[in-house]
Amino acid sequence: MSKYIDYKEEFWEKWLSADEMSRESMIRDLILRSLHGRSFDIDLLTYLFNTYLEDLAEYILIKICKKDSEKDVNKDLG
Numbered sequence: 001m002s003k004y005i006d007y008k009e010e011f012w013e014k015w016l017s018a019d020e021m022s023r024e025s026m027i028r029d030l031i032l033r034s035l036h037g038r039s040f041d042i043d044l045l046t047y048l049f050n051t052y053l054e055d056l057a058e059y060i061l062i063k064i065c066k067k068d069s070e071k072d073v074n075k076d077l078g
Contacts, residue, residue: 009059009062011026011055012055015056030052031048034047034048
């Protein structure tokens with residue numbers, strides 16, 4: 001798996017297991033990292049929201065595919 005995929009997987013595992021305060025902190029960090037020399041506007045917020053929703057969907061798909069492949073292996077073995 002690439003470092004990018006590993007990072008996204010790690011991010012979403014943290015997100016899903018975090019409390020509300022931790023999630024707010026994660027969002028704040030993402031916004032600050034994305035700003036770097038840019039002015040903050042609604043377009044940036046929309047971009048971040050869409051990007052991370054797409055990443056979450058990809059993360060969920062990866063997890064589902066892993067579970068399905070594990071089930072297939074278990075069927076073949078059992």
